[in-house]
Each structure stands twice: as structure tokens, then as C-alpha cells.
Amino acid sequence: MARSAGKRGKRGKTGLTRRAFLKGIGIGGGALGSGLLASEVVPKGGAKGSAVTRLGPGPVPITLKVNGRVSTVHLEPRVTLLDALRDRLDLTGSKKICDRGECGGCAVLLEGKPVFACMMLALDARGRSITTIEGIAAKGALHPVQEAFIAKDALQCGFCTPGFVVASKALLDENPRPSLDQVREALGGHLCRCGTYPRVFEAVLSVSGRPARAQGPGDPGRSA
Ligand code: FES
Ligand code: FES
Numbered sequence: 001m002a003r004s005a006g007k008r009g010k011r012g013k014t015g016l017t018r019r020a021f022l023k024g025i026g027i028g029g030g031a032l033g034s035g036l037l038a039s040e041v042v043p044k045g046g047a048k049g050s051a052v053t054r055l056g057p058g059p060v061p062i063t064l065k066v067n068g069r070v071s072t073v074h075l076e077p078r079v080t081l082l083d084a085l086r087d088r089l090d091l092t093g094s095k096k097i098c099d100r101g102e103c104g105g106c107a108v109l110l111e112g113k114p115v116f117a118c119m120m121l122a123l124d125a126r127g128r129s130i131t132t133i134e135g136i137a138a139k140g141a142l143h144p145v146q147e148a149f150i151a152k153d154a155l156q157c158g159f160c161t162p163g164f165v166v167a168s169k170a171l172l173d174e175n176p177r178p179s180l181d182q183v184r185e186a187l188g189g190h191l192c193r194c195g196t197y198p199r200v201f202e203a204v205l206s207v208s209g210r211p212a213r214a215q216g217p218g219d220p221g222r223s224a
Pocket of ligand 2: 155161195
């Protein structure tokens, strides 16, 4: 049975029809059909309520600051930060494993905080400081977290390791003496198919100066 015009135009408590609401917030069928994303619309001149400039869908210049170096690449606005790093800036240390925010292999630091680069548009990282695993080591010397991963044998195939190292660095920068539970929590979004969790935790604790082998329920030897 066909829906009546009255039903289609039914007003809510606000007095707005659904059609008027969608039109008001700018997501009518035309915008959706063109593939327009919220992040592709930026205020022109930054002024609130002023005209907007639409970016894309073709390549646009995007300037990224990665490991202290500023680079401009031409990318479609839909390109993720991970793909920009790996495919355009040749920074392949961040791994593309699940590509949907479930493994942590792609972790990088954004303004010092760990983010999954596969879940972020390169466009949204403009003007912000990005640190990848390639930028962790200073002047050719490995970071203490990297040294600890080697010393504690905290890797097997190594595919997950860049993400673990980056997230561990972020944790230790914020909390130089985390408990084992805090280490577990900070690394909770990271998966290791080889099962090296106990040694990863041990490595992070060794950098913090905590006993490498805690006793009891928080024992790093306990399987994750
Ligand atoms: S590749 Fe990004 S979370 Fe798995
Ligand atoms: S060391 Fe192989 S996936 Fe973690």
C-alpha cells in the first residue's frame, strides 16, 4: 500500500518535517549522492556561518608534518593517514593489517597521543605533529623502548611490533612508571598473532624501572 503524503510529511514535536530537517543540516540526497563527507567541507576563511569550500573528490594538496618534516602531497580527501604515510611518503613502518581499527599495527602518534592511522583521514591530520615508528629513534640511536623490545625478545614475526613500540612510548611519556595493569590497558587495542604479550609487557616494565617479573595476578608471564 502506498504511503500517504500526509504520513510522509508528518511533523515531529519540533514542527519540522524530516525533509526540512535534512535540508537544514545539508545532507539532502544531492550531497549524499555526490559522496560528500563532513570532513571534505571546511569553513572558508574559518569564519563560523560563512560560505564553505568543498574539497575533492579529486586530489587536493595536503600538507603533513611527519617526524618533524613538512611534506605536501596531492591526495583525494578520502585517503587515510595510513595510506598517505605508506604509499605517498614511503613510511612503511606503520603496518596495514586489518585496515579497520582492530589490531593496532598502524599506530602512530598524533600530537604525542597514539591513534590508529587506518581510521583517520590524512586530511584531518593537517597541521598536527605526526610521529611514526621511523621517527621514534633519535639521531640514529634506538629509543629505550626499542632497546627493551630487543633485550626482552618481545617479538617474533615483528609485524605488530611498530604499533606496540609507538603505543608503549606514548604510555611511558605520560606515565614513566606504569603498573602492569596500566601497561595492559594502554596496549589493549593491539593484537599480536604470535602471542608475545608477556615479553612485550616485560619490556615496557623494564624501561619503567619496575621489576621485570611482577608476581601475582599481574604477572607478565600470564598469557594475555
Ligand atoms: S591496520 Fe589499523 S588498526 Fe589494524
Ligand atoms: S610478533 Fe608476530 S604478530 Fe606480533
